[in-house]
Structures are given as C-alpha cells and as structure tokens.
Amino acid sequence: MKSFARHKTKYGLKSSSKRTFIVDFFMKAGRHFTVEELYNEIKKHRKGISYSTVYRALKLLADCGLAGESMFGDSVSRYEPISRSDHHDHLICSRCGRIIEFENGKIEQLQHNVAEKYGFSVSAHRLELYGVCRECQRKRRRK
Amino acid sequence: MKSFARHKTKYGLKSSSKRTFIVDFFMKAGRHFTVEELYNEIKKHRKGISYSTVYRALKLLADCGLAGESMFGDSVSRYEPISRSDHHDHLICSRCGRIIEFENGKIEQLQHNVAEKYGFSVSAHRLELYGVCRECQRKRRRK
DNA sequence: ATCAATAATGAAAATGAATTGCAATTTCAT
DNA sequence: ATGAAATTGCAATTCATTTTCATTATTGAT
Structure with missing residues (x-):
C-alpha cells in the first residue's frame, strides 16, 4: 500500500474504513473487476458501501498507479490491481x-x-x- | 462493394443515395473516423444527411466486415475501412x-x-x- | 406506371455507464 | 472537543450510443 499512502499524503486525503476495505479487497482479489462487479462483490462482504464510493476508490487507485483501467470490446471499464511494474x-x-x-x-x-x-x-x-x-x-x- | 452487396441481399436491404454516398465517402477516405467526425465531414460535401443515417451506415459496414470498430482510450468508437483482410x-x-x-x-x-x-x-x-x-x-x- | 410491402431516414427520446453536485457525515490535527 | 476539510450516498447530469416512431423512398409485382 505504499504508493497509496504517498498519494494520500500528496493530495491530503483522509482515510476511511470504507475506502480501506474497498482498496484491500480489490488489491487482494488480484483480478479484473468492472465497477459494478466490484460493487456487488463488496456488497456481499460488507454492507453500507455505495456504488459511488467504490467508483471513486477505483479511480483513486488508478490515479496513483495501483490499478490499471482498460476497456475490452464492450464499453465498460475494467480495473485490475497492478502489483509492481508488472x-x-x-x-x-x-x-x-x-x-x-x-x-x-x-x-x-x-x-x-x-x-x-x-x-x-x-x-x-x-x-x-x-x-x-x-x-x-x-x-x-x-x- | 462486393461484400456490402452480399450483405444487402442477405438482409433484404434497399439502397439509397444517402447511404451510398456515406459508404463511398468512408471507404475512399481510407482513414479513421468517429461517427461524429464522419458526420461532420460528410456534411461539408452533401447536405441533408443526418447523424442517425451516418451512424447506421457505419454499423452496417461494421456488420458486413467492411469497417473495423475500435475504441482507443477515450470512450468513443472509431471506424476505419477494411479493404481486404488487411x-x-x-x-x-x-x-x-x-x-x-x-x-x-x-x-x-x-x-x-x-x-x-x-x-x-x-x-x-x-x-x-x-x-x-x-x-x-x-x-x-x-x- | 401504379400499388403494396417494406426499408431508410430524421428528429426526438431512451439508454447506459461514467461522473458530479450537494447536503450530511466522518476524519484528524490542534 | 472543535472546526476545517475530506468522504459518502443519492440523486442528478453528462455524453456517446442506440432506439422509437412517424414520414418518405425504394423495390418487386401487377
């Protein structure tokens, strides 16, 4: 989570248990998700997290280089964790x-x-x- | 235009001067266009062709394999003529x-x-x- | 050439995913 | 504990794509 911490400091972000949960879940899952897929998956494990929050967390991860964003064929963005420079x-x-x-x-x-x-x-x-x-x-x- | 003709027969399409114009223009241009770009370009050369018609012509071309559809980074579809199997x-x-x-x-x-x-x-x-x-x-x- | 059937067209409305605005809530340094 | 600032949820907005529907044009049969 190092680069997330860096990004956090740089942009004066605060931490929240919801975002932390999303980030951890996503990074550990180690696979592709659309925003909606991740939202649904997370909903199963913890309630009270909205689509917007998942969406914004994913955007943040993409901004700080921890998530890759791509679109395959259809017009839905998919995100995947990027461990190192892999x-x-x-x-x-x-x-x-x-x-x-x-x-x-x-x-x-x-x-x-x-x-x-x-x-x-x-x-x-x-x-x-x-x-x-x-x-x-x-x-x-x-x- | 062979494969367009085949497709035309297969699906019982009728021909129209507008569509023909669009198709010809696009195939001859030999480069990439978003629907909007092609629409604007065509507007300069012939008036009275709506966005819908350009959109539908492009879809048709994609369906019969004469146009390739792709999305680069942004979320706008781009079309390009496909001559042969190139x-x-x-x-x-x-x-x-x-x-x-x-x-x-x-x-x-x-x-x-x-x-x-x-x-x-x-x-x-x-x-x-x-x-x-x-x-x-x-x-x-x-x- | 005329007619009926059916496709093409244009304009507007609908769709769908992405994104944002804003009020309420939470975080965090002091 | 307090207040400035970030986060969240929900509704609303955006924007390209796609569809609807009334009208017009094309085609094959007569």
Whole structure:
C-alpha cells in the first residue's frame, strides 16, 4: 500500500474504513473487476458501501498507479490491481468472458522496434487477443 | 462493394443515395473516423444527411466486415475501412491524436504462439501503442 | 406506371455507464 | 472537543450510443 499512502499524503486525503476495505479487497482479489462487479462483490462482504464510493476508490487507485483501467470490446471499464511494474497483456474469451494475463518480452521488444521506426516515443501499450478458451472449446455444444 | 452487396441481399436491404454516398465517402477516405467526425465531414460535401443515417451506415459496414470498430482510450468508437483482410495495429499519439497504422508479421506470429500455449483459439486481436509522435516531440514547447 | 410491402431516414427520446453536485457525515490535527 | 476539510450516498447530469416512431423512398409485382 505504499504508493497509496504517498498519494494520500500528496493530495491530503483522509482515510476511511470504507475506502480501506474497498482498496484491500480489490488489491487482494488480484483480478479484473468492472465497477459494478466490484460493487456487488463488496456488497456481499460488507454492507453500507455505495456504488459511488467504490467508483471513486477505483479511480483513486488508478490515479496513483495501483490499478490499471482498460476497456475490452464492450464499453465498460475494467480495473485490475497492478502489483509492481508488472505490465501484462490479455487473452479474452469471447464466450465466457474469462480473462487470462500473459507477458511476452519478445513481443514487447518488437513493439519497441516498430515504434522506433515511426519515431514514436511509447509510453504505454495494450495487446489483447480475443478468441475462445480451451474450456469453451470443449463444451462447444451451446448456442 | 462486393461484400456490402452480399450483405444487402442477405438482409433484404434497399439502397439509397444517402447511404451510398456515406459508404463511398468512408471507404475512399481510407482513414479513421468517429461517427461524429464522419458526420461532420460528410456534411461539408452533401447536405441533408443526418447523424442517425451516418451512424447506421457505419454499423452496417461494421456488420458486413467492411469497417473495423475500435475504441482507443477515450470512450468513443472509431471506424476505419477494411479493404481486404488487411489487419493492422495502431500507434496513437497522446498529444495530437494522430493514428498511424502498422503491420508486423513477427508480432502476429508470437501472438499466435502465446494463444496456443493457453489453448486459445484466437479470432481477433488488437495491439495499440500509445506515445508521442515525432512531430509532437519536436514542438514540445507546449503545455 | 401504379400499388403494396417494406426499408431508410430524421428528429426526438431512451439508454447506459461514467461522473458530479450537494447536503450530511466522518476524519484528524490542534 | 472543535472546526476545517475530506468522504459518502443519492440523486442528478453528462455524453456517446442506440432506439422509437412517424414520414418518405425504394423495390418487386401487377
């Protein structure tokens, strides 16, 4: 939580048990959430936390670099905890929605080369592969 | 226009000069547009075409595979004509918004390898590199 | 060419997620 | 304990997207 503390100081934030709960829950979960998903999940474990609060906590985390924000296909933002500087890319199953993360240094290197070729100074990138996961391929007897 | 004609037949569409104009304009322009951008651009060349019609034409094109739909960072959809099976990726300048397209077979191959490793059957992918373009790097004396 | 069936269009309304305003509540340094 | 300032909840707003519906245009059959 170090960088959250730093951010907290920097912007004169105060702490609250609700926000702390949200932040902890999110960081420990270690997976993707839409605001609504996180809101619903949290509702199960602790009541009296509103959607707005979850939304704002997530925004805060994104601001201080503890959460990554991204949109896959649909127009809903998804957030995921960022432990260190662990950038990773995504494999997204179009059937079940499962999201798998991966890293690949070679791809990163090639990306860098491409950017260089065009004179771009790259600060971020996103790579997403959409398809059908192994499990969904098996039980393919669906609509 | 072949695949548009096919789609037209398949879904019993009728033709109209307005839609034809939009489709032609878009396909010839050969670049990215948000619905609004295309609407404004078209307005300059021919009057009496509403936002709805542009919106619907773009959707149609996306449906029949002649236009690609994507969202970069902000939450606005952008469309681009797809000539053949020319998949390409994007370099996006965070300052001026310029979008440069590129293709890289090696990266594609590596992506394929990764997917295979996880048992994914990939049907689509997107790769975007965000940064500052050469021109914006030069005239960096801005806010 | 005329007619009926059906698609296309425009304008306005609806939708849906993201975001904000504001009053009430809580935090925290003093 | 006190007061300034942050947090929260809820309702309201925003903004792009999408849909509705009345009107107009297109097409195939006659």
